[in-house]
Amino acid sequence: xxxxxxxxxxxxxxxxxxxxxxxxxxxxxxxxxxxxxxxxxxxxxxxxxxxxxxxxxxxxxxxxxxxxxxxxxxxxxxxxxxxxxxxxxxxxxxxxxxxxxxxxxxxxxxxxxxxxxxxxxxxxxxxxxxxxxxxxxxxxxxxxxxxxxxxxxxxxxxxxxxxxxxxxxxxxxxxxxxxxxxxxxxxxxxxxxxxxxxxxxxxxxxxxxxxxxxxxxxxxxxxxxxxxxxxxxxxxxxxxxxxxxxxxx
Numbered sequence: 347x348x349x350x351x352x353x354x355x356x357x358x359x360x361x362x363x364x365x366x367x368x369x370x371x372x373x374x375x376x377x378x379x380x381x382x383x384x385x386x387x388x389x390x391x392x393x394x395x396x397x398x399x400x401x402x403x404x405x406x407x408x409x410x411x412x413x414x415x416x417x418x419x420x421x422x423x424x425x426x427x428x429x430x431x432x433x434x435x436x437x438x439x440x441x442x443x444x445x446x447x448x449x450x451x452x453x454x455x456x457x458x459x460x461x462x463x464x465x466x467x468x469x470x471x472x473x474x475x476x477x478x479x480x481x482x483x484x485x486x487x488x489x490x491x492x493x494x495x496x497x498x499x500x501x502x503x504x505x506x507x508x509x510x511x512x513x514x515x516x517x518x519x520x521x522x523x524x525x526x527x528x529x530x531x532x533x534x535x536x537x538x539x540x541x542x543x544x545x546x547x548x549x550x551x552x553x554x555x556x557x558x559x560x561x562x563x564x565x566x567x568x569x570x571x572x573x574x575x576x577x578x579x580x581x582x583x584x585x586x587x588x589x590x591x592x593x594x595x
Contacts, residue, residue: 347379348593349380349381350549351383351406351549352382352549357549364402365587368587371586374590375593382404384409385408387520387554389410389451390407393407403418404418408531408534408535410426411521411527412522412531413428413482413523414426415535424531426522426523427523428521428523429478432509432510434472435506439502439506440498442458446483447475447480449476452467453467454467454475455468456469457486484519485519486517490517495514508524510522513527514552516552528555528558529558529559530557532558543563544563547565548562549566549589550565551568553572560578564580566589566592
């Protein structure tokens with residue numbers, strides 16, 4: 347058996363489309379009896395909204411950077427719980443940086459920049475979130491502020507690292523419950539399918555994929571990924587389908 351865990355954005359989904367060769371390769375991979383799933387910072391609806399357009403059905407879902415893990419039937423294998431009060435404290439620590447919060451696959455977006463693209467339901471205060479525990483949250487900076495996002499990721503981990511995990515994703519910071527990550531998610535999926543280390547493969551393009559790379563033997567990244575990410579990968583490809591072809595050889 348072989349299992350491939352794939353990042354979503356800039357790995358399988360690009361702005362407004364998936365690449366035909368990638369989609370065909372995934373279908374072929376699964377028809378051979380192998381397992382293909384998503385390992386992403388996105389929510390479930392954020393993945394299904396686009397995968398349905400290409401008739402893709404995944405064998406597992408590692409979502410919200412490991413904060414939510416589902417099997418192919420959407421049964422919960424892990425669901426993180428982060429106190430909303432803690433999120434409010436970290437939000438204040440970032441000087442009220444733009445934030446999205448995911449609760450039971452509903453995304454709430456709080457911004458002080460009305461012109462920004464809205465991720466989910468626009469709210470005006472974190473007090474509008476209907477539950478006291480959530481699954482994940484993210485801070486959003488401008489494309490020109492990647493270094494600032496990197497700095498704030500380090501500051502958040504320094505102050506709150508005993509309670510949460512924080513992963514830089516370009517100008518974004520994805521946060522989950524302590525102990526949750528893409529790497530931990532891979533291990534849970536590996537145990538779920540009773541697979542050996544040599545049967546697990548992963549592919550991603552950014553810093554938040556590094557925990558996945560660290561958890562597996564066979565990692566792939568892209569020639570357009572940050573150099574630091576490329577250095578951590580076992581092999582470099584230019585498109586997802588090349589990774590699948592390499593695995594099937």
